[in-house]
Amino acid sequence: MSNFVDLHHHLIYGVDDGPQSMEEMQQMILRAVEEGVTDIVCTSHATPGLELFPQERYDAHLAKARAYIDAEGLDLRVHPGCEILYTDASARLVREGRIPTLAKGDAVLVEFSPDASFQRLMDAAKSFGMAGYDVIFAHAERYAALRSLKNVRKLRDEFGVYIQINANTVINKRGFFADRWLRQMLANGYVDCVATDAHNLSSRSCKMRKCHEVLSEKYGEDLADELCGGFQRRLLEI
Ligand SMILES: [Fe+2]
Numbered sequence: 523m524s525n526f527v528d529l530h531h532h533l534i535y536g537v538d539d540g541p542q543s544m545e546e547m548q549q550m551i552l553r554a555v556e557e558g559v560t561d562i563v564c565t566s567h568a569t570p571g572l573e574l575f576p577q578e579r580y581d582a583h584l585a586k587a588r589a590y591i592d593a594e595g596l597d598l599r600v601h602p603g604c605e606i607l608y609t610d611a612s613a614r615l616v617r618e619g620r621i622p623t624l625a626k627g628d629a630v631l632v633e634f635s636p637d638a639s640f641q642r643l644m645d646a647a648k649s650f651g652m653a654g655y656d657v658i659f660a661h662a663e664r665y666a667a668l669r670s671l672k673n674v675r676k677l678r679d680e681f682g683v684y685i686q687i688n689a690n691t692v693i694n695k696r697g698f699f700a701d702r703w704l705r706q707m708l709a710n711g712y713v714d715c716v717a718t719d720a721h722n723l724s725s726r727s728c729k730m731r732k733c734h735e736v737l738s739e740k741y742g743e744d745l746a747d748e749l750c751g752g753f754q755r756r757l758l759e760i
Contacts, residue, residue, distance in 0.1 A: 533554075
């Protein structure tokens with residue numbers, strides 16, 4: 523399989539700490555295609571209540587990405603979206619249409635500071651859930667409160683939270699406890715999808731193919747396919 527969906531990818535230039543020029547964005551598009559990605563949700567950072575999401579610039583630069591893809595005849599679709607830093611204003615601003623959802627659907631990608639309390643994570647799940655959204659926690663491996671699998675289970679069972687892990691976390695060894703945590707998360711079925719969280723072409727690049735290969739070797743191809751695209755296509759209806 524190589525029709526991967528990357529639902530966490532900072533592709534759009536000039537709006538956050540992703541690419542800073544159109545040329546860099548174009549190179550990232552070519553890299554994603556090489557990596558077998560056929561759909562990218564372009565998840566620039568949104569910091570609700572702290573800064574307005576730069577919607578106009580984002581839309582203009584997304585249109586440039588699409589024009590380049592069309593001109594090059596690439597098999598790639600780019601969808602709007604963002605990565606929402608959770609604040610008390612987040613759910614309200616999404617509902618008011620001032621922050622984009624993933625691929626114009628009902629799902630949102632939410633991040634926290636690494637030391638956010640478990641209560642804070644539950645508050646996020648509740649507030650988005652009550653507003654009618656499906657919540658995906660971005661790079662769940664970062665949060666101290668999720669080292670406890672019991673907490674992960676509670677968020678999934680009681681609040682329907684979905685879990686995204688970064689491709690680099692799957693690919694690279696990170697130490698005994700972190701690696702054991704990831705193995706247990708995968709073995710328990712607590713990971714819904716992986717994504718590259720690509721920001722550039724060097725230190726944080728799109729490595730979907732290698733991630734799929736590692737998952738296939740360790741957990742079988744079916745699970746690898748599911749985590750690299752199956753889940754995302756169903757949830758986002760793309
Ligand atoms: Fe990100």
